[in-house]
Amino acid sequence: MAREREGAERRSRGLAPFGTVPATTSARMSAQKRTNTTPEMLLRKQLHAKGLRYRVNMPIPGLPRRRADITFTRAKLAVFVDGCFWHRCPTHATDPATRGEWWRQKLDGNVARDRETDEHLRRLGWSVLRFWEHEDMEQAARVVAAAVSRSDR
Ligand SMILES: [Zn+2]
Numbered sequence: 001m002a003r004e005r006e007g008a009e010r011r012s013r014g015l016a017p018f019g020t021v022p023a024t025t026s027a028r029m030s031a032q033k034r035t036n037t038t039p040e041m042l043l044r045k046q047l048h049a050k051g052l053r054y055r056v057n058m059p060i061p062g063l064p065r066r067r068a069d070i071t072f073t074r075a076k077l078a079v080f081v082d083g084c085f086w087h088r089c090p091t092h093a094t095d096p097a098t099r100g101e102w103w104r105q106k107l108d109g110n111v112a113r114d115r116e117t118d119e120h121l122r123r124l125g126w127s128v129l130r131f132w133e134h135e136d137m138e139q140a141a142r143v144v145a146a147a148v149s150r151s152d153r
C-alpha cells in the first residue's frame with residue numbers, strides 16, 4: 001500500500017508519521033525552530049490570544065543589523081526575550097571553560113549591546129521590556145498587555 005510505504009519512508013527521514021501534523025506544518029515548525037526561540041514563540045502565542053497584534057523581528061531604526069523581537073509600533077513598545085546564556089541571565093549565566101576569555105568578551109559584548117539598544121530605543125521615544133527566556137511567559141504577556149493598554153490612554 002503506497003500510503004504505508006510513504007509512512008515508513010517519512011519515519012526513516014525523521015518526519016512525523018501521518019495523522020500527527022501535516023507535512024507542511026511540520027516543515028514550517030522546524031523552520032521556526034531555527035529562527036525563533038521557544039519561549040519567544042510562547043509569548044507571541046499568549047499575546048495573540050489576548051487579541052494583541054505586533055511585528056516580529058523589526059529592524060531597529062538607526063541601528064544596523066539589530067532587530068527587536070516583538071514590537072508594537074503604535075504603542076512604541078519593543079519587547080525582547082533574552083536567552084539566559086547569550087544575554088547572561090543572573091540566575092543561569094555560565095562561562096564556558098574552554099576559550100574562557102574569548103567567551104567572556106563575546107558575552108560581555110552582547111550585554112553591552114543590549115544596554116545600548118535599550119538606550120537608543122528610549123531616545124527615540126520607545127519603551128523597552130525585556131524578559132529572560134526562563135520567565136513565565138503567561139506573566140510576561142500580562143505585563144506586555146498592560147504596557148500596550150497604558151499607551152492607549
Ligand atoms: Zn535564566
